[in-house]
Amino acid sequence: MNDNELRALIKQIVEEETQPGIPIGVSNHHIHLSEEDFETLFPGQKMTKFKNLRQPADFASNSKVTVVGPKGEIPGVRVLGPYRKQSQVELSLTDGFQIGVNLPVRMSGNLDGAPSVTLKTDAAEITVAGAIAAKRHVHMSLEDAKKYGVKLGDNIAVEVTNGKRRLVFNDVVARPREDFVLEMHIDTDEANAAGLSKDSIARIISDNN
Structure with missing residues (x-):
């Protein structure tokens, strides 16, 4: 494993340990x-x-x-x-x-x-x-938006690691609002592509604006 691969692995572990999983709602x-x-x-x-x-x-x-x-x-x-x-x-x-x-x-x-x-x-x-x-999107509270460093309409990349087919969804729209609860919304085509189950969760990995 070279230095770049090691840094990437450490970054992934830190993100997984510090960022709570985002529930996925399949519409x-x-x-x-x-x-x-x-x-x-x-x-x-x-x-x-x-x-x-x-x-x-x-x-x-x-x-x-x-x-x-x-x-x-x-x-x-x-x-x-x-x-x-x-x-x-x-x-x-x-x-x-x-x-x-x-x-x-x-x-x-x-x-x-x-x-x-x-x-x-x-x-x-x-x-x-x-x-x-x-269009796939993530509902979140205003507090969640501050924590993730995003604002309304930002495009983010979200990774699903515990489906049958590990997958990164790009161009996911951030939708913070005071009364929203943290949840990613995708449709059945997208869920099937990742092989998701009822307990699958996602994590924001970058802002891809």
């Missing part, structure tokens, strides 16, 4: 709805909670819809709460291939020019101009 395809669109798809119903999610105030609802594209459909896609100002459909790139939609990789809420899909229930169907593949 399956899901939908955010405006209150108006929810009432159209589920007339006379209220959005009810199926389970809480890690981020405060966010929850998975009991409501599900079918997402329809030019080449197919995906049934049973869960609606997440609370209501959003604008409806948004988050799918993996594999989902997009399946239904014939070319998904842009975007941060949540960035829907300009995003393709349209149809959402269908037994009661109604609507067209939503807002289908994206979510």
Whole structure:
């Protein structure tokens, strides 16, 4: 082992000992709805909670819809709460291939020019101009952001070492906010690429802005 390799090994050990692991949340395809669109798809119903999610105030609802594209459909896609100002459909790139939609990789809420899909229930169907593949990101508190030396919108590199396929994710967006809890969000395609399990964790290894 040469000096450079030894320094790299020491740096890795120090980082692993001093930096707590970041929990990884794997996002399956899901939908955010405006209150108006929810009432159209589920007339006379209220959005009810199926389970809480890690981020405060966010929850998975009991409501599900079918997402329809030019080449197919995906049934049973869960609606997440609370209501959003604008409806948004988050799918993996594999989902997009399946239904014939070319998904842009975007941060949540960035829907300009995003393709349209149809959402269908037994009661109604609507067209939503807002289908994206979510860009990977890390939620964190403002204290966490200070500790890691990052700010909102920074691109960071995050390493996953305890999956079946050790992997570094580059271009991960830092999303600090006062009420956020530390958690990395990736989709099912990315999780499968790293062979992640339920107890997998990640560590920030650099700022790659």
